[in-house]
Amino acid sequence: MAKAEGYELYALTFRYGQRHAREVESAKRIAAALGVVQHLILDLGLRQIGGSALTAEIPVPKGRGVEEIGAGIPITYVPARNTIFLSYALAWAEVIGSEAIVLGVNAIDYSGYPDCRPEYIAAFEQMANLATQAGVEGRSKLTIHTPLIHLTKAEIIRRGAVLGVDFQLTWSCYDPTPDGQPCRACDSCILRAKGFAEAGIPDPGPTAS
Amino acid sequence: MAKAEGYELYALTFRYGQRHAREVESAKRIAAALGVVQHLILDLGLRQIGGSALTAEIPVPKGRGVEEIGAGIPITYVPARNTIFLSYALAWAEVIGSEAIVLGVNAIDYSGYPDCRPEYIAAFEQMANLATQAGVEGRSKLTIHTPLIHLTKAEIIRRGAVLGVDFQLTWSCYDPTPDGQPCRACDSCILRAKGFAEAGIPDPGPTAS
Numbered sequence: 001m002a003k004a005e006g007y008e009l010y011a012l013t014f015r016y017g018q019r020h021a022r023e024v025e026s027a028k029r030i031a032a033a034l035g036v037v038q039h040l041i042l043d044l045g046l047r048q049i050g051g052s053a054l055t056a057e058i059p060v061p062k063g064r065g066v067e068e069i070g071a072g073i074p075i076t077y078v079p080a081r082n083t084i085f086l087s088y089a090l091a092w093a094e095v096i097g098s099e100a101i102v103l104g105v106n107a108i109d110y111s112g113y114p115d116c117r118p119e120y121i122a123a124f125e126q127m128a129n130l131a132t133q134a135g136v137e138g139r140s141k142l143t144i145h146t147p148l149i150h151l152t153k154a155e156i157i158r159r160g161a162v163l164g165v166d167f168q169l170t171w172s173c174y175d176p177t178p179d180g181q182p183c184r185a186c187d188s189c190i191l192r193a194k195g196f197a198e199a200g201i202p203d204p205g206p207t208a209s
Numbered sequence: 210m211a212k213a214e215g216y217e218l219y220a221l222t223f224r225y226g227q228r229h230a231r232e233v234e235s236a237k238r239i240a241a242a243l244g245v246v247q248h249l250i251l252d253l254g255l256r257q258i259g260g261s262a263l264t265a266e267i268p269v270p271k272g273r274g275v276e277e278i279g280a281g282i283p284i285t286y287v288p289a290r291n292t293i294f295l296s297y298a299l300a301w302a303e304v305i306g307s308e309a310i311v312l313g314v315n316a317i318d319y320s321g322y323p324d325c326r327p328e329y330i331a332a333f334e335q336m337a338n339l340a341t342q343a344g345v346e347g348r349s350k351l352t353i354h355t356p357l358i359h360l361t362k363a364e365i366i367r368r369g370a371v372l373g374v375d376f377q378l379t380w381s382c383y384d385p386t387p388d389g390q391p392c393r394a395c396d397s398c399i400l401r402a403k404g405f406a407e408a409g410i411p412d413p414g415p416t417a418s
Contacts, residue, residue, distance in 0.1 A: 042254040049249070049300050080300035083340045087296040091258050091289035114345040123336035130332050131292045136323040 001147045002102045004163055009036040010096060012089055016081070017047030019060065019175055026171035026206070033169060042088060046078065060175040062185040066194060082115035086124055086144070093142060094132045102145045108152050121146050153195025161201055168207045182206065210356045211311045213372055218245040219305060221298055225290070226256030228269065228384055235380035235415070242378060251297060255287065269384040271394040275403060291324035295333055295353070302351060303341045311354045317361050330355050362404025370410055377416045391415065 003009055011031040013024055024041065031039040082105065089101045105116040114120060125144045129135040135142065148156055160167065172192040173182035182189050182205070196203040212218055220240040222233055233250065240248040291314065298310045314325040323329060334353045338344040344351065357365055369376065381401040382391035391398050391414070405412040 040257060042257060043252075044254070045251040045297075046300070048251060049297070049304055077342060078300075079303035079342070080296055080337075080340055083299055083336070084293070084296040087289055087293040088254075088258070090292055091255070091287075094288035095258055114342055115340045117339070117345075120336070120339040123332075123339050127292070127329070127332035127336045128289075130326070130329040131289055131324045133286060133288070133323055 001159070001163065002100075002145070003034055007100065007102070009034055010092065010098065011036045011039040012085075012092060013039065013041045014044050014085060014088070015041060016044040016078070016084075020171070020173060022173075022176050022180060023171045026169060029169045033166060040092065044084065044088075046081070046084070049079065060183075060186050062175075062183070064187060064190065066190065077113050080115070082113075082120075083124065086128075090128050090131065090142070094134060097134075097140075098142075099140050100143050100145055102147065104148050105146050106148045106151065106153070106156070108150060116149070118146070118149055121149070152198070153191055154198035157195045157199035157201055161199070168204045171206060210368070210372065211309075211354070212243055216309065216311070218243055219301065219307065220245045220248040221294075221301060222248065222250045223253050223294060223297070224250060225253040225287070225293075229380070229382060231382075231385050231389060232380045235378060238378045242375060249301065253293065253297075255290070255293070258288065269392075269395050271384075271392070273396060273399065275399065286322050289324070291322075291329075292333065295337075299337050299340065299351070303343060306343075306349075307351075308349050309352050309354055311356065313357050314355050315357045315360065315362070315365070317359060325358070327355070327358055330358070361407070362400055363407035366404045366408035366410055370408070377413045380415060 009031075011027070011034075013027040013031075015021060015024055027041075028039065082103070086101065086103065089103075092098075093101055103121070105121070107116050107118060121144055125142070128142050128144070132142070134140045151159065157167075171182075172188045173184075174186040174188045175183050177183055182192075184193070193203065218240075220236070220243070222236040222240075224230060224233055237248065237250075291312070295310065295312065298312075301307075302310055312330070314330070316325050316327060330353055334351070337351050337353070341351070343349045360368065366376075380391075381397045382393075383395040383397045384392050386392055391401075393402070402412065
């Protein structure tokens with residue numbers, strides 16, 4: 001969506017000790033397919049902090065219903081994860097002189113994470129514009145764009161199809177099988193399947209890594 | 210100051226590719242002297258982002274006057290550094306159930322960094338209380354404490370002396386000499402010397418590492 005709007009793209013991906021490091025490989029292939037200027041992959045020490053099924057030795061919930069998924073903050077919530085991600089994006093944006101950060105958070109058909117909500121994003125943007133040299137000197141205003149935040153998963157799939165996204169490059173699963181396939185039972189797999197089904201588009205599944 | 214107020218202490222230090230990694234050794238000794246419950250040292254990938262004399266191959270300014278130091282944002286500014294530090298502190302605070310983050314930023318006798326100002330800290334606190342599970346559920350409110358923010362360097366030294374701080378454990382220099390001594394010429398050394406001089410307290414200098 002950012003590319004279609006004419007932005008020059010700088011991609012930022014994090015290895016934060018997530019179980020699904022497979023998504024980093026998908027990010028590389030997507031960045032290459034989009035022709036980004038630079039793709040930075042940063043290693044973060046979140047496993048030292050723990051507190052989540054995605055980064056600690058806590059099982060990922062499986063086979064939950066869609067209503068259950070939206071009903072509370074699950075154990076896959078990583079404390080302050082998006083705040084840490086956005087803070088690095090803010091640092092890099094300042095170094096390269098970018099005026100926009102684009103983040104794919106979604107507050108519909110989602111897992112109830114506090115740091116995916118519009119009021120959180122607005123508060124981060126306000127803080128970011130006080131945090132940096134450019135903000136202080138009034139040279140530029142940084143905007144955080146979240147183009148998916150109010151879309152259903154089905155709308156996201158349809159939008160992607162219109163833009164020619166190769167869904168074979170994408171990855172959603174929190175807890176891949178030992179042979180690198182989606183588990184089809186975690187919250188993220190369930191929400192993905194619901195999105196494709198409601199959009200009436202078949203999910204091609206990931207290509208071999 | 211937090212210990213004197215009765216807080217149970219969890220110390221957080223960052224290796225962020227800074228030239229003055231010597232300060233991490235000082236942090237370890239200070240944490241031990243204070244009897245902290247846990248001291249977490251995290252490795253961050255800020256060198257990959259660059260943009261500062263503290264993390265990239267850019268010389269640290271030397272021999273500047275105190276007026277010059279306060280006149281603009283210097284090249285030792287690390288883009289979004291305090292935002293990244295506070296984001297990790299926020300994550301850890303949520304995991305351990307802490308209601309307070311204490312940060313030693315100072316907006317008097319300082320280097321003009323945007324992320325040391327009170328309005329920045331207030332904006333971060335507001336964002337932080339929207340970012341986390343506890344904030345969303347109204348279970349607790351996180352407060353960011355900056356007890357040094359309005360003190361002059363001389364007042365900070367005097368406060369430390371009253372509290373029995375062993376200044377030999379402390380470190381200020383941005384660019385230590387090859388044998389691990391303060392350079393006595395960078396902004397941080399100059400502001401430290403001014404603080405001790407105005408407080409009328411001799412600086413014992415660091416003990417050998």
